[in-house]
Amino acid sequence: MGFYLKLSALVGVTAALFALYMSGPAFSSESLKGARVLVTGASAGIGEQIAYHLARSGAQIVVTARRGNVLQEVVEKCLGLGAQKAVYIPADMAEPADPEKVVSFAVEQLGGLDYLILNHIGPSPFAFWDGDIEHTKWLMQVNFLSYVQMAWKAIPTLEDSKGSIIVVSSMLGRMCSPFVAPYSSTKFALNGFFGTLQHELAMKNSNVTVSICTLGLIDTDSAMEKVRLAVSKFPEMIRKYTNMTAYPASDAALQIIKAGVTRQSEIFYPWFTYYLINIKDWFPNMSNKVMRSFYSTEPQS
Numbered sequence: 085m086g087f088y089l090k091l092s093a094l095v096g097v098t099a100a101l102f103a104l105y106m107s108g109p110a111f112s113s114e115s116l117k118g119a120r121v122l123v124t125g126a127s128a129g130i131g132e133q134i135a136y137h138l139a140r141s142g143a144q145i146v147v148t149a150r151r152g153n154v155l156q157e158v159v160e161k162c163l164g165l166g167a168q169k170a171v172y173i174p175a176d177m178a179e180p181a182d183p184e185k186v187v188s189f190a191v192e193q194l195g196g197l198d199y200l201i202l203n204h205i206g207p208s209p210f211a212f213w214d215g216d217i218e219h220t221k222w223l224m225q226v227n228f229l230s231y232v233q234m235a236w237k238a239i240p241t242l243e244d245s246k247g248s249i250i251v252v253s254s255m256l257g258r259m260c261s262p263f264v265a266p267y268s269s270t271k272f273a274l275n276g277f278f279g280t281l282q283h284e285l286a287m288k289n290s291n292v293t294v295s296i297c298t299l300g301l302i303d304t305d306s307a308m309e310k311v312r313l314a315v316s317k318f319p320e321m322i323r324k325y326t327n328m329t330a331y332p333a334s335d336a337a338l339q340i341i342k343a344g345v346t347r348q349s350e351i352f353y354p355w356f357t358y359y360l361i362n363i364k365d366w367f368p369n370m371s372n373k374v375m376r377s378f379y380s381t382e383p384q385s
């Protein structure tokens with residue numbers, strides 16, 4: 085296809101999808117009253133915001149992450165915001181037994197489960213791939229295998245409640261960028277696994293749905309730290325990224341919950357991440373050039 089044909093097709097599809105996005109399925113937070121939800125990675129960032137939205141809707145929540153003292157504060161805030169119930173369980177998703185333990189705990193505490201929101205990630209460097217296999221294995225357990233373990237453990241309970249699994253993924257699970265090889269690998273793995281699971285559940289007439297959420301840059305402390313690091317290593321980015329917008333964690337959290345409640349198989353936030361992913365496939369040379377030009381100066385260290 086010629087460039088202009090591709091471009092005009094893209095513009096047409098954009099307009100149609102944008103209209104669809106703006107209309108979206110109806111969502112009322114009323115349906116979350118009393119809903120039994122397990123949220124992972126809820127001591128910070130987007131997961132914490134998910135917990136607060138659920139709390140305001142009167143849900144029953146179990147939150148998890150490693151830091152129990154921080155989770156305790158999140159739980160207190162949830163109860164203050166109107167959660168019917170809020171409890172926490174500290175767990176390290178790098179420990180092979182912890183993911184299933186957390187699901188069992190949530191099912192016991194809540195008497196079942198309506199939503200499993202998989203959101204946690206372990207820290208990973210923003211740097212050239214240096215051959216650190218051990219870190220990559222560890223990150224695969226934390227960011228990927230633990231999601232598979234928790235989802236599989238929760239499916240029987242979710243069948244009973246006609247519940248949903250919500251997976252928080254990233255644009256970097258759909259397109260490649262330099263300096264994020266281990267992280268990007270874990271997100272590609274999630275998209276592969278949960279995309280397959282969507283087919284299989286549908287073929288089995290399962291009551292359970294899976295929603296995959298593809299996010300762009302969100303203004304959490306950990307992501308903003310990465311951007312600062314990138315700018316310090318690659319000063320050229322200061323000029324090129326000055327108007328790169330990070331979208332609010334609270335809004336991302338709301339879109340993630342909405343995806344699950346309305347049982348959408350896939351959502352994109354902010355909306356244009358969908359186009360960034362597809363433009364890469366349509367115009368590979370141009371997008372590779374643009375991607376590498378962000379990091380065009382020699383690294384400082």
Ligand SMILES: NC(=O)c1ccc[n+]([C@@H]2O[C@H](COP(=O)([O-])OP(=O)(O)OC[C@H]3O[C@@H](n4cnc5c(N)ncnc54)[C@H](OP(=O)(O)O)[C@@H]3O)[C@@H](O)[C@H]2O)c1
Pocket residue numbers: 124125126127128129130131148149150151154175176177178202203204205206207226252253254255299300301302303304305306307
């Ligand atoms: N922020 C962005 O720009 C962005 C962009 C695209 C996609 N996303 C996705 O959005 C989700 C949330 O990102 P975020 O920026 O909110 O992350 P974040 O602020 O770094 O929070 C990560 C959470 O995971 C927990 N965690 C870390 N290691 C853990 C471990 N070994 N076991 C259990 N929990 C662990 C952390 O708590 P503890 O330290 O207490 O364990 C924390 O609650 C992730 O799936 C991420 O890939 C984010």
Ligand SMILES: *[C@@H]1O[C@H](CO)[C@@H](O)[C@H](O)[C@H]1NC(C)=O
Pocket residue numbers: 243244288289290291
């Ligand atoms: C779905 O839920 C119904 C009850 O509403 C149940 O009879 C059925 O067995 C469930 N499906 C599966 C695959 O478990």
Ligand SMILES: *[C@@H]1O[C@H](CO)[C@@H](O)[C@H](O)[C@H]1NC(C)=O
Pocket residue numbers: 369
């Ligand atoms: C893309 O780049 C490659 C290598 O640089 C080149 O061989 C190829 O012709 C280019 N394709 C287009 C469509 O420009």
